[in-house]
Amino acid sequence: MIYSTEMLYQAYRSMKLIREFEERMREEYQRGKLPGFIHMYRNQEAIAVGACMHLGDEDYIASTHRGHGHCIAKGCDIEDMLLELACKQDGICKGKGGSMHIADMSKGMLGANAIVGGGPPIAAGAALTARTLGNGRVSMAFIGDGASDQGTVAEALNLASVLQLPMIFMYENNHFAEFTRNPKPDGRIAERAGAYGMPAVTLDGTDFFAVYEAVADAVQRGRQGRGPSAIEAIASRYYGHFEGDAQQYRDSTELESSRITSDPIPKFLADSRCSDLETARIEQIDAEILASLDAGVERALAAADPLPEQLYSDVYVNYRGESA
Amino acid sequence: MSKLSIREAINQVLHEEMARDDRVVVMGEDVANRDNGGVYGITAGLAEKFGELRVIDTPITESAIIGAAGGAALTGLRPVAELMFIDFLGVCLDQLMNQIAKFRYMFGGGATTPVTIRTMIGAGAGTGPQHSAILYPMLVAIPGIKVVAPSNAYDAKGLLAQAIRDDDPVVFCEHKAIYTEECEVPDEPFTIPFGQARTVCEGTDVTVVAFSRMVLLAEQAATQLAAEGISVEVIDPRTLSPLDDEAILASLQKTGRLVVVDESNPYCSMASEVSSIVVDRGFDYLDAPIRKVTAPHTPVPASPVLELEYVPSVADVEAAIREVVAY
Numbered sequence: 001m002i003y004s005t006e007m008l009y010q011a012y013r014s015m016k017l018i019r020e021f022e023e024r025m026r027e028e029y030q031r032g033k034l035p036g037f038i039h040m041y042r043n044q045e046a047i048a049v050g051a052c053m054h055l056g057d058e059d060y061i062a063s064t065h066r067g068h069g070h071c072i073a074k075g076c077d078i079e080d081m082l083l084e085l086a087c088k089q090d091g092i093c094k095g096k097g098g099s100m101h102i103a104d105m106s107k108g109m110l111g112a113n114a115i116v117g118g119g120p121p122i123a124a125g126a127a128l129t130a131r132t133l134g135n136g137r138v139s140m141a142f143i144g145d146g147a148s149d150q151g152t153v154a155e156a157l158n159l160a161s162v163l164q165l166p167m168i169f170m171y172e173n174n175h176f177a178e179f180t181r182n183p184k185p186d187g188r189i190a191e192r193a194g195a196y197g198m199p200a201v202t203l204d205g206t207d208f209f210a211v212y213e214a215v216a217d218a219v220q221r222g223r224q225g226r227g228p229s230a231i232e233a234i235a236s237r238y239y240g241h242f243e244g245d246a247q248q249y250r251d252s253t254e255l256e257s258s259r260i261t262s263d264p265i266p267k268f269l270a271d272s273r274c275s276d277l278e279t280a281r282i283e284q285i286d287a288e289i290l291a292s293l294d295a296g297v298e299r300a301l302a303a304a305d306p307l308p309e310q311l312y313s314d315v316y317v318n319y320r321g322e323s324a
Numbered sequence: 325m326s327k328l329s330i331r332e333a334i335n336q337v338l339h340e341e342m343a344r345d346d347r348v349v350v351m352g353e354d355v356a357n358r359d360n361g362g363v364y365g366i367t368a369g370l371a372e373k374f375g376e377l378r379v380i381d382t383p384i385t386e387s388a389i390i391g392a393a394g395g396a397a398l399t400g401l402r403p404v405a406e407l408m409f410i411d412f413l414g415v416c417l418d419q420l421m422n423q424i425a426k427f428r429y430m431f432g433g434g435a436t437t438p439v440t441i442r443t444m445i446g447a448g449a450g451t452g453p454q455h456s457a458i459l460y461p462m463l464v465a466i467p468g469i470k471v472v473a474p475s476n477a478y479d480a481k482g483l484l485a486q487a488i489r490d491d492d493p494v495v496f497c498e499h500k501a502i503y504t505e506e507c508e509v510p511d512e513p514f515t516i517p518f519g520q521a522r523t524v525c526e527g528t529d530v531t532v533v534a535f536s537r538m539v540l541l542a543e544q545a546a547t548q549l550a551a552e553g554i555s556v557e558v559i560d561p562r563t564l565s566p567l568d569d570e571a572i573l574a575s576l577q578k579t580g581r582l583v584v585v586d587e588s589n590p591y592c593s594m595a596s597e598v599s600s601i602v603v604d605r606g607f608d609y610l611d612a613p614i615r616k617v618t619a620p621h622t623p624v625p626a627s628p629v630l631e632l633e634y635v636p637s638v639a640d641v642e643a644a645i646r647e648v649v650a651y
Contacts, residue, residue: 060399094432101430110398111431115422121388122423125395125403132349132377132401139395152418155388162383314433315467317491320519320566 001213003273011053011208012277013285015045015265018069020286021078024293025068025085029243033301034085038099041069042238043206046264047172048073050211051140051231054219060108060126060139062119065100066172067112070142075107078292082300089306096306096314117143117150120169124156127165127228138222140168146177148189157196157230166222168215169193169230172205174237179249186234193230205233206264209271236262326511331503333477334366334442337484338404340513342374345402348488351380352389352406352442363408364503366442386412390441391419397439397493398427404488407443409455410497413462424493425468440487441495445473446537446587447624447635448501456624456631458536458588463495464565464597470518471564473497475539477507479562482516489515499537519566523575527557530645531575533598534560534585538617538636542585545641554649564594572598573606580611581648585641590618612651615644 022041028034041048044066052073055061063070071081076092084091085099092102103111110126113119123141130137147153148171160167171189175182187202194200199221203210211233218229236258240247247255268274269282328336342348350370354362356379361368371379382389386407393405407413413420420441427435447456463471470492474480480498487494524539525546534542539560546556557575561568576582582602586595595616602614617636625631 060395062395092432093430093434096432097430103427103431103434105398105431105434110395111427111435113423115418118391118418118423121391121419122395122398124388125392125397126399127395128349128351128380128392129396129399129401132396134377152387152391155385156391158383159385159388159392163380314429316428316470317436319470319492320517 001216005276008274008277009281009285011049012268012282013289014049014073015208015268016286017078017289018045018048018072019265020289020293021072022068024297026243028297035087036098037242038085039066039242040239041066043259043262043264044172044174044235045069046208046268047170047205047211047233047235050208051170051215053212054215055108055138055140057107059137060110060123062110062123062126062141063112064119064142064144064147065112065114065116066144067100067102071102071109071112074109076102076104076109079296079299082296083303086300086303087305088300088303089310090303094306094310094314117147117152119143120153120156124159124165124167127160127167128163130166131163136223138166138168138219140170143169143171144177145171145173145175145182145184145189148192149177157193160228161196161198164225164227166225167228168218168222169228170215171230171232173232173234176237176241178241179245187232190230190232198228198230200230200232202232202234205235206262206267208264208268209273235264325508327506328477328509329504329506330474330477330480330498331364331366333481333509334484334498335368337481337488338367338370339373341485341488342370342378344513347400347402348404349378349380349396349401350404350406351382351393353382353384353408355379355406356381362406364500367406386416387419390416391423393439393441394419394424394427394437397437398435402438402488404440404442407441410443410445410459411454411457413459420469421466425466429468436491437493438491439493441493443495443497444500445497446499446501447619447631448537450626450628450631451500452626453623458619460497460564461588461593461597464594465592468493470494470566471497472518472562473499473536473564474562475502475536475560476505477509479516479522481509482514483562485513486515486518490518497536502537502540505540516562518563519568521559521561521568521571524558524560525556527555527579529555529579529649530557530581530583531572531579532556532558532583532585532641532645533572534558535564535594536587538585538587541636541638541641544638545645548638548642549645554645556645569601569605572602573609576602576606576609580609582610582614583617583641583644583648584614585617585636587619587635589621590616591621593618612648615648617641617644
């Protein structure tokens with residue numbers, strides 16, 4: 001596969017933006033500036049970016065509770081996301097969704113989801129829309145290794161296979177289902193998906209190029225009306241289940257070494273396909289990202305909270321309405 | 325006008341709405357079955373007319389049916405999904421309660437989910453504990469969805485057309501024991517706005533608020549008691565969420581007495597809800613205690629003898645009316 005330099009810069013920028021966005025959110029969370037739970041995506045960035053680079057705004061994704069990376073990779077506005085994480089009035093969901101429900105229909109982002117395994121049936125529905133309208137769009141569900149055990153995921157796999165939906169099951173195996181090590185060997189999740197009658201591959205989710213190339217095939221297959229695919233991308237989880245989880249249930253030596261070996265960003269830059277990328281341009285991208293986050297965070301924290309009366313809006317389009 | 329059964333009226337609306345709007349799709353278990361169109365033939369003829377891209381037979385997979393209907397609604401279709409029996413809500417509740425019902429709110433108004441979920445409710449067909457429940461009070465308690473339960477073919481036609489054209493998620497509850505009930509129905513498409521009760525018959529002594537099949541019992545009781553000189557006003561709210569509480573209060577203001585007839589189990593039922601609204605906002609209108617006529621706090625039994633004991637009867641409704649009138 002041929003990679004243009006611009007496309008590689010773009011991939012780098014997206015991965016780095018996710019990384020820095022989350023590191024900054026973590027700091028703000030620790031300072032008590034963000035309510036609720038936040039779930040860090042660190043070291044899984046190559047999966048969101050490698051997958052979403054094949055998708056346009058007209059394609060769909062359904063995300064997870066660990067969804068910041070998916071949102072950014074799918075093109076959600078960073079400033080609107082920052083406002084939402086701070087639960088402000090002008091947040092991407094007006095402060096009513098928070099970290100675990102960021103969504104933007106105009107970007108085909110059908111929502112992060114606080115129910116583990118909640119997204120795949122919804123993504124299957126988006127794929128059903130594409131199939132019914134015959135518009136060549138595809139739909140992708142991000143699914144953690146924990147979610148892979150949910151019945152909803154099995155039902156979505158089966159429905160997608162039976163109806164030959166243009167759907168990609170993008171598994172992210174970070175080896176931990178909340179606080180418990182997933183006992184399944186790597187590859188078992190893809191094996192299960194394959195048993196539903198679709199191509200299923202297992203790959204290194206910290207290798208941007210591996211993800212990018214596998215998703216290229218899966219997306220093409222969907223666009224051509226040849227049905228669903230599954231990809232199990234392995235990328236060990238860096239932080240705990242949620243911010244504040246010290247991961248005392250993990251072996252500290254193994255954790256420390258995996259944190260380094262499974263960092264997708266240096267791996268990307270060290271790849272021979274990135275040999276033409278210039279250090280000065282990379283540094284410039286880094287600086288731009290940090291500056292945009294500084295400005296965004298400052299604005300988000302100073303922004304207005306929702307007004308009390310906003311509690312009552314957006315439940316229905318029109319509760320007692322007549323026909324549209 | 326034509327005389328149609330509820331079953332025929334629903335089938336007619338599905339044909340009309342699918343013809344009217346290409347975005348309407350029908351999905352569920354056995355819906356495209358060409359021999360009979362599902363368990364009670366409600367979707368008969370749709371697959372032949374509109375094809376398998378719009379009339380979609382699914383596996384037996386309630387979470388995926390409801391979730392995919394929600395996802396399809398988010399992305400531009402107007403799905404009419406069939407949850408064969410409302411009891412199967414137990415299989416797929418998350419996709420309705422946590423996903424579909426909350427999309428619009430948790431996405432800050434950025435999503436519209438025009439999905440209709442048709443489902444069969446109720447006892448009386450000998451279908452036993454897991455195919456006969458009412459359960460609609462559970463749904464009424466969930467913000468973000470609307471709940472409809474017609475008691476006749478006219479309302480079924482107008483309310484289902486409204487449900488399909490409505491931009492919010494709607495659960496449309498079809499009582500399986502009244503599918504063959506007939507009445508005159510306009511031949512042309514029409515909608516009935518949600519939140520508008522129908523006064524089934526006017527009266528001055530007592531207000532009977534009844535839901536779904538129970539409207540038929542209330543009507544019979546009203547006719548019987550008219551002969552005894554008791555004038556009964558029967559109100560069919562038709563939609564449970566939104567509920568036309570104003571119509572109920574206005575009727576009560578006139579009669580001063582209230583009986584609520586609901587096939588739900590008694591606790592947290594529509595009967596409880598209506599009673600609560602009236603005590604809260606219409607206490608001064610009451611000349612007698614409210615009487616609730618509901619199913620008991622048991623599952624629905626399979627035995628026809630026990631099922632008869634389970635479902636409220638015309639005699640139960642009459643007894644409750646006599647009691648409040650005599651108070």
